[in-house]
Amino acid sequence: xxxxxxxxxRNSNKYEVFLSFKxxxxxxxxxxxxxxxxxxxxxxxxxxNDLKRGDEISQSLLDTIEASTISIVIFSERYASxxxxxxELLQILECKHGYGQIVIPVFYRVDPxxxxxxxxNFGDFFSKLEERFPQKLQRWRxxxxxxxxxxxxxxxxxxxxxxxxRIKDLQKQLLSKLLNDGNVRNVRFQxxxxxxxxxxxxxxxxxxxxxxxxxxxxxxxxxxxSRVIITTRDKQVLQNCWAxxxxxxxxxxxxxxxxxxxxxxxxxxxLDASYSKLTHKAIKYAQGVPxxxxxxxxxxCGNSKEEWESAMRKLEVIPDVEIQEVLKISYDSLDxxxxxxxxxxxxxxxxxxRDVVISFFDAIGFEVKIELSVLDGKSLITCLDNQIxxxxxxxxxxxxxxxxxxxxxSGKRSRLWYHKDICEVLKKNKGTEAIKGISLDMGKANSxxxxxxxxxxxxxxxxxxxxYGSENKCMVSSLEGVPFTEVRYFEWHQYPLKTLDIHxxxxxxxxxxxxxxxxxxxxxxxxxxxxxxDLWYSKLLTKLPDLSLAQNLEILxxxxxxxxxxxxxSIQYLNKLEVLDLDRCESxxxxxxxxxxxxxxxxxxxxxxxxxxxxxxxxxxIHRLDLTHVGIKELPSSIxxxxxxxxxxxxxxxxxxxxxxxxxxFKSLTSLEIIYCPKLKRLPDELGNLKALEELRVxxxxxxxxxxxxxQLSSLQILSLxxxxxxxxxxxxxxxLSKLTSLFISDCKMLQTLPELPCNLHDLDASGCTSLExxxxxxxxxxxxxxxxxxxxxxxxxxxxxIIKDRWMKQSYNYASCRGIYFPGxxxxxxxxxxxxxxxxxxxxxxPPPPAPAGYNKLMGFAFCAVIAFSxxxxxxxxxxxxxxxxxxxxxxxxxxxxxxxxxxFSYLESDHVFLKIISYVEADSVFLRSYLxxxxxxxxxxxxxxxVYFGIRCPHSQCLxxxxxxxxxDFVYAQDSRRxxxxxx
Numbered sequence: 001x002x003x004x005x006x007x008x009x010r011n012s013n014k015y016e017v018f019l020s021f022k023x024x025x026x027x028x029x030x031x032x033x034x035x036x037x038x039x040x041x042x043x044x045x046x047x048x049n050d051l052k053r054g055d056e057i058s059q060s061l062l063d064t065i066e067a068s069t070i071s072i073v074i075f076s077e078r079y080a081s082x083x084x085x086x087x088e089l090l091q092i093l094e095c096k097h098g099y100g101q102i103v104i105p106v107f108y109r110v111d112p113x114x115x116x117x118x119x120x121n122f123g124d125f126f127s128k129l130e131e132r133f134p135q136k137l138q139r140w141r142x143x144x145x146x147x148x149x150x151x152x153x154x155x156x157x158x159x160x161x162x163x164x165x166r167i168k169d170l171q172k173q174l175l176s177k178l179l180n181d182g183n184v185r186n187v188r189f190q191x192x193x194x195x196x197x198x199x200x201x202x203x204x205x206x207x208x209x210x211x212x213x214x215x216x217x218x219x220x221x222x223x224x225x226s227r228v229i230i231t232t233r234d235k236q237v238l239q240n241c242w243a244x245x246x247x248x249x250x251x252x253x254x255x256x257x258x259x260x261x262x263x264x265x266x267x268x269x270x271l272d273a274s275y276s277k278l279t280h281k282a283i284k285y286a287q288g289v290p291x292x293x294x295x296x297x298x299x300x301c302g303n304s305k306e307e308w309e310s311a312m313r314k315l316e317v318i319p320d321v322e323i324q325e326v327l328k329i330s331y332d333s334l335d336x337x338x339x340x341x342x343x344x345x346x347x348x349x350x351x352x353x354r355d356v357v358i359s360f361f362d363a364i365g366f367e368v369k370i371e372l373s374v375l376d377g378k379s380l381i382t383c384l385d386n387q388i389x390x391x392x393x394x395x396x397x398x399x400x401x402x403x404x405x406x407x408x409x410s411g412k413r414s415r416l417w418y419h420k421d422i423c424e425v426l427k428k429n430k431g432t433e434a435i436k437g438i439s440l441d442m443g444k445a446n447s448x449x450x451x452x453x454x455x456x457x458x459x460x461x462x463x464x465x466x467x468y469g470s471e472n473k474c475m476v477s478s479l480e481g482v483p484f485t486e487v488r489y490f491e492w493h494q495y496p497l498k499t500l501d502i503h504x505x506x507x508x509x510x511x512x513x514x515x516x517x518x519x520x521x522x523x524x525x526x527x528x529x530x531x532x533x534d535l536w537y538s539k540l541l542t543k544l545p546d547l548s549l550a551q552n553l554e555i556l557x558x559x560x561x562x563x564x565x566x567x568x569x570s571i572q573y574l575n576k577l578e579v580l581d582l583d584r585c586e587s588x589x590x591x592x593x594x595x596x597x598x599x600x601x602x603x604x605x606x607x608x609x610x611x612x613x614x615x616x617x618x619x620x621x622i623h624r625l626d627l628t629h630v631g632i633k634e635l636p637s638s639i640x641x642x643x644x645x646x647x648x649x650x651x652x653x654x655x656x657x658x659x660x661x662x663x664x665x666f667k668s669l670t671s672l673e674i675i676y677c678p679k680l681k682r683l684p685d686e687l688g689n690l691k692a693l694e695e696l697r698v699x700x701x702x703x704x705x706x707x708x709x710x711x712q713l714s715s716l717q718i719l720s721l722x723x724x725x726x727x728x729x730x731x732x733x734x735x736x737l738s739k740l741t742s743l744f745i746s747d748c749k750m751l752q753t754l755p756e757l758p759c760n761l762h763d764l765d766a767s768g769c770t771s772l773e774x775x776x777x778x779x780x781x782x783x784x785x786x787x788x789x790x791x792x793x794x795x796x797x798x799x800x801x802x803i804i805k806d807r808w809m810k811q812s813y814n815y816a817s818c819r820g821i822y823f824p825g826x827x828x829x830x831x832x833x834x835x836x837x838x839x840x841x842x843x844x845x846x847x848p849p850p851p852a853p854a855g856y857n858k859l860m861g862f863a864f865c866a867v868i869a870f871s872x873x874x875x876x877x878x879x880x881x882x883x884x885x886x887x888x889x890x891x892x893x894x895x896x897x898x899x900x901x902x903x904x905x906f907s908y909l910e911s912d913h914v915f916l917k918i919i920s921y922v923e924a925d926s927v928f929l930r931s932y933l934x935x936x937x938x939x940x941x942x943x944x945x946x947x948x949v950y951f952g953i954r955c956p957h958s959q960c961l962x963x964x965x966x967x968x969x970x971d972f973v974y975a976q977d978s979r980r981x982x983x984x985x986x
Contacts, residue, residue, distance in 0.1 A: 015046040018068035020088045024321055025076035030108050034072070057087040065091045070102040073147060075115050078321070080126035083133055086140045093143055105152035109325070109332070116148035121404055171215050174201075191217045198225040206232045207333070209240035219243075233330045235377040248379070251288025251391075258283055260290060264297025278308045285315060287392055295322050317418060318403070319396040327397045330378045341371045342380055346398030347415040348437050348464045348489060350390045356531065357388050359508045363488045363529040364463070411435065415464075419444040426474075431455040437464030442473045442493070451476040457483060466491040472514075488529070498540070505529075513537060520545050528552060536560055536581075544568040552576055559583035559604065566590055572615070575599075582608055591615045605630050620644055627653060634658050640665035646692075647671045656680055664689040670715075676700035688712030699723045708733045720744035722765070730755050735778070745769065746788070757785075767791055767822075767907075779803050789823040791910050797825060804829065804916065820904050826912040828865050828969040835865070835969030843947040843970070862919045864903055866951045867967040869912045880907055881955040881963060883915055890946040903951075912966065 017038055021031045031047070038045040046064055065071065071092040079085050095101035107115065114120040118127075118141060126144075130137055175191075178199050199222065203212060212219070212230065219228055219241055230238060238246050252260065261283050262271055271279065282300065286292035299320070300308055331342065341361070349357050354372070361368035372388075375381045382389045399417055406412035410421035411430035415437045422440045425431055429452050442449075451474055456462065463486050467474050472494030480501040484490070488508045495515035505526055511534040518540050527550040535541055537560035547553060548570040556571065558564060559581045565588060571577070572592035578599050582588060584607035592615055595603075600619035605611060606628040614632050620643045628651035640662035646669055650656065656677045664686035672693060674680065680701040688709025696713065697720040698706065704726045710719070711733020719740060721730060727748040734740065735756040743761060745751065747768035754766060756778045764779075766772060767790040774796060779785070789795060800823055828835040834843060864885055883903040889896055903917040951965045 015044045015064065015067070016069050017043055017045040018065050018071045018092075019045065019047050019074065020071060020085060020092065021074040022076050022079040022082055022085055025078050025325070026074055026108055029322065029325065030106075031074060034074075034106075057084050057091075061088070062091050066095055068095070068101065070104065071095070072104045072106060074106045074108050075110055075112075075122075075148070076108045077110050077121050078125050079110075080115075080118065080122055080140075080144065081128060083129060083136070086129075086136070086143065089143045089147060090139060093146060103147065103150055105147050105150050107148075107152065109328075112148050112152075116145050118144060124404075124407060174215055191221075194223075195221050196223055198223045200227045200229075202229045202231075204231045206230050206237055207234060209237050212241050233378055234333075235379070236374075239377075252290060252293070253288070254283065257286065257288050257293055261286070261293045261297045264294050265300050266297075267301060275305065275308070278305060278312070281312055282308075285312070285392075289323075289391070289393055291326055292320070292323050292393060295320055319393070319400050323393065324397050324400055327394060328401075330380055331397065331401070333378070334374070337366070338371050338374055341368055342375055343398050343402060343415060344437070344464070345375075345381060345388060345390060346395045347402070347417055348439055348466060349388060350395060352388055354383055354386050354388055356509060359529065359531045360488050363506045363508045406434075415439075423449055426451045426455055429455045429458075431458040433458065433460045435459045436461050437466075437489075438462070439464070439466040440468070440474070442467055442469035442471060444469075445473045447473070449474045453477065453479060453482055460486070462487055464489045468493045472496055508532070510534065516540055518542055524549055531555065533557065539563055544571070546570050548573060550574065554599075555579040555581075557581045558585060560585075562586050564588055567592065572596055578602065580604070584608075586610060594618065614639070617641055623647065625649070627651070629653070631655050635660055635663070637662045639663070642666065644668050649673045649675075650677060651675045653677045654679065658682070659684055661686050663687065666690060667692060669693055671695045673697045674699070674701065678702060683707055685709055691715060694718065696720070702726050704728050706731050710734060711736045713737060714739070716740055718742045718744075721748065722746040723748070725749050727751055729753065732756065734758060761785060764788070770794065775799060775803065785821075787821040787823075789821070790906060790913055791824070793824055793911060795824065797823070801829070804831075820915065820917040822904060822906060822913060822915050824911050825914040826867055826869075826966070827914070828867065828967050829914070829916065832863070832865050832969035832971045834971060835967065837967055839866075839952065839965035839968055840948055840950045841968050841970055843949065861972075862901075863971045864901070864915075864917045864919070864949075864951075865969040865971075866903075866915045866965050867912055868906070868909060868915060868953070868963065869966045870909055870963050880905065881953050882906070883917075883965075884952055884954060886950045886952065888948045888950065890948065898947075 019031060019035065023031075035045055035047050046068070048061065065088065073089060073092065092101065092103055096103050105112075105115075110122050111120065114122040117123070126140075129140075133140075175194065178201070179193055179197065194216070201216065203215075206212060212228075216222075216228075222228070230241060230243065232238060235246065251257075258279070261279065265279070265282070266272070266275075282296050283293065286296055300311060303311070331339065334342065344360075345357065349360065352360075357372070358368055372381070372383070376383055380390070380394055402413050402415045403418075405414060409430075410416060410418075411425045411432050412434045413421075414434055416422050416425065416435060417439045419440055419442075422438055423445055425435075425438075426449055453476060456479070460483070462484070465484075465487055466489065468491060470493075472492075474492070475496055478501065479497065482502060484502045484504040484507075486506060487502075487504045488506055490502075490504065490507060490509070491511040492515070493513055495512040495517055498516060498518045500512075500517060500520045502521075503525065506529055507527055508529050509532045510530065511532070513534060513536040515535065515538045517535070517538055519542065522545070524546045527547075530550045530553055532555040533553065534555070534557040536557050538558075539560065539562050541558070541561045542563050542565060544558075544564075544567055546568055551574065553574050554576055555578060556574075557579065558567075560583065562584065564582075564585050567582075567588070567590075569592050571580070572594050573596060575597050576599055577595070577597040579602045580595065580600065581602070581604045582591075583604045586607055586609050588608050589610050590613060591611065593613075594616035596618045598619050599621065600617065601621045601623065603617070603622055604626060605614075606626045607630075609629050609631050611631050612633070614630075614636055616636060616638050618641065620641055622642050623644055624647040625642065625645060626649045628649055630653055632653065633655045634657060637660045639660060643666070645666050648666070648669060648671070651673065652675070654677070657679045659674075659680070661684045663684055667690075669690050670692055672690070672695070674683075675697060676699065678700065681703060683698065683703060683706055685707045686709065687707060688711070690713060692715055693713050694715050695718040696710070696716060697718075699720055700723045703724055705728060706721065708731045710716075710731045714737075716737050717739050719734065719737070719742070721727060722744045723746070725748070727745075728750050730745060730751070732755045734743070735758050737758045738760060740758045740761055742763040743757070744763075744765045745754070746765050748766075749768075749770050751766075751769045752771050753774050754772070754776050756776045757764065763786050765788045767788045769792050771794060772789075772792045773794050779787070789800070804821065834841050836842075866883060868883065882905040885901045885903055887899045887901075889898050901917075901919055904915055906913070906915075949968070949970045951968045953963050953965065955963075
């Protein structure tokens with residue numbers, strides 16, 4: 001719809017006001033509010049609701065204009081794009097001249113001078129009518145000039161209500177309502193009265209704290225218990241008002257967004273299933289913004305699927321005008337420098353680290369911190385976890401603002417992102433000095449792009465260049481001689497050349513992941529602004545250039561550069577280096593003897609299998625060090641300088657022979673892993689000094705006897721000594737580890753005995769200890785211990801049976817669970833009263849037995865027992881499976897499922913094994929168990945059914961054809977004694 005109107009034939013006086021407007025621009029915002037306000041004040045107003053008008057104005061509409069007393073012309077940016085609107089304006093002015101009709105222009109977010117002279121975006125839209133209506137063009141020009149010279153209203157002036165006398169009237173109205181006093185005269189006196197009355201006031205869409213102060217005074221002077229709610233686009237407004245709580249509006253979750261969208265798109269009707277994918281796409285585009293959901297739903301309502309698809313494709317290039325106009329309010333309030341920062345973030349820096357963004361602007365001599373604060377305060381950006389973020393609709397708004405800089409000539413825009421525009425500029429050599437940045441998703445390009453290097457030479461103001469995507473489609477013969485002197489950000493995924501022959505003295509970030517580069521440049525470049533080099537997985541890179549003049553470099557990422565044999569000695573003098581990532585640089589043989597940066601926080605040497613030396617580190621800021629698959633033979637004693645280290649991983653270091661005693665100086669170390677270092681024969685005796693250590697894993701080494709000082713690790717919770725084939729004994733001192741909850745000592749083939757266990761141990765895994773013959777006496781007192789003794793084939797089973805019996809008979813569960821014990825054997829324990837051959841056992845619930853003595857019949861849980869057997873030996877050593885139990889009830893001749901329990905995981909077993917698992921009442925959580933605990937006889941009678949307990953084996957990654965449950969059993973566990981449950985017949 002292009003306009004709206006008031007009035008019927010002149011002498012009928014049916015309408016008093018005619019509204020002329022461009023529907024796409026203002027129908028659902030300014031015009032709708034104006035129409036509502038006129039109607040509320042009993043002013044008969046005509047608004048044309050025809051949404052699909054053409055360029056010709058109807059005779060009935062001309063008659064309506066002629067019969068109107070007042071015409072309000074709402075000039076918006078696209079008003080002059082409609083011949084119908086302009087014909088309305090001609091008729092309105094004729095009525096003004098002919099019989100004195102009152103004409104009131106309103107300039108809605110458009111400069112009156114642009115309307116008067118047909119310039120700016122307003123003029124761009126008007127010029128498009130020249131070819132279609134050349135005979136009308138001059139009359140329209142004259143009409144626009146005349147109307148713009150009339151006395152009217154600028155929407156910006158209306159919005160700034162605090163600058164007009166209206167604020168005083170509004171203040172009197174507000175005080176009159178709050179104080180219930182229709183005669184407000186002395187405002188200062190009334191404000192004192194207000195300070196004694198508890199009030200609730202809501203101020204909506206406030207853009208300056210002065211508005212609040214002018215209306216109601218200082219908020220802290222209101223009566224105790226008063227509540228003032230303020231909505232605003234600018235967080236600074238709330239801070240200036242001393243708001244006690246600030247809440248940020250969150251996007252709608254998907255369910256609510258779906259409901260709101262469908263309400264407008266389908267008018268509350270049932271969603272047609274054939275539109276579900278398109279609906280999801282539209283909701284995803286809106287990203288939880290209510291305005292966007294309503295506008296899109298309204299625009300798509302009643303259209304065919306083909307029209308929906310066309311509209312969504314259009315939105316990828318040109319955002320919806322109505323949505324953009326609302327979002328643009330905050331943008332319009334920015335000054336020029338803030339607008340430029342916003343646009344740079346929208347195009348290039350969204351998702352970047354905050355410090356990188358600051359460095360980007362520092363390199364052009366611009367202090368950006370205050371600008372970021374302003375943008376954040378107006379919710380145009382957010383900073384979370386040091387990352388600059390922006391809503392996608394705001395980014396699209398920024399892109400649309402730049403597109404309008406030059407609608408028909410993409411090479412004259414300041415920033416480029418749309419792949420078709422970029423391809424045209426690069427292929428056809430249309431670059432100009434206007435272009436400040438290019439961001440191309442190469443995955444969207446339909447074909448390979450052959451770039452003429454000369455086109456970059458014309459982009460003398462280029463600051464940002466980003467070619468990204470999973471496949472490089474940008475081909476260039478050379479960049480030699482191209483003046484990239486203004487470039488701050490250079491990113492080119494799968495960069496195709498062997499060298500980077502550019503001079504970019506202002507470069508802040510260089511990112512070329514997956515490039516084909518062998519070396520960057522030969523000479524020493526003065527890269528004083530450079531903060532980051534990312535050559536991740538540039539597999540052809542063999543050496544680095546001299547970086548001695550890049551003294552502000554913070555990140556050097558060379559991960560995956562498998563051909564890199566050495567790093568330049570200059571990296572040891574990069575005094576601000578924070579990250580050095582050499583992950584999987586498998587050809588790297590040497591590093592500088594030292595790295596002098598005191599800011600180094602992250603050093604990754606994982607996978608450097610040919611690296612023989614570990615450098616001296618000056619920084620104490622490294623928290624995590626991963627030396628997996630590194631070729632070093634020893635660690636230097638100076639490693640103790642890493643005083644803040646909390647995690648140290650030494651995995652697969654097949655050449656490592658010793659560890660320095662200085663390892664014990666890591667006062668902050670909480671996790672130490674030494675895994676598969678087959679030449680390591682001893683641990684430092686001083687290891688017990690690691691008082692903060694919570695997890696220690698020493699696996700796959702040649703150690704025979706760990707030091708007794710392990711018993712001094714007072715914070716240790718997890719200890720693993722598994723897979724140490726030479727281990728003869730574990731330290732007896734570990735029984736003093738009061739915080740130890742898990743002890744893993746599996747596959748230690750020479751281990752014959754276990755030490756006495758610490759008091760709070762919950763898990764003991766000694767599986768695969770084929771020489772183990774005896775268990776510690778303390779095992780019988782560990783009521784809640786889970787024990788894995790699978791494949792301990794020399795174990796004294798009679799001793800084990802007594803321990804199990806003691807644990808079962810003496811414990812008081814207190815609603816806790818003994819999680820299980822697994823050991824070699826082929827019989828169900830005699831303690832189980834319900835047992836059978838095969839994988840299932842049946843229980844019945846007939847009348848209850850005679851009463852038992854008080855205190856001896858409190859049922860606490862279930863005990864399950866099963867015998868597992870493998871039918872095929874030897875070739876299942878990597879097999880994994882787990883045992884489960886299903887409870888079924890028989891009703892009307894068939895079994896129905898009630899509950900399932902997971903009973904434990906196991907690997908290949910070299911003989912038959914017994915699995916014993918106890919589940920507490922709390923864990924069982926089944927109607928079956930609760931029926932036995934009920935005091936209601938009626939409930940018991942209602943459970944006089946037959947129950948089947950079925951044991952099964954599941955194998956996540958293979959079939960369980962060679963494994964079966966041979967025998968099974970179930971019984972009940974109860975407190976203090978082994979007496980039977982009150983209502984169980986057996």
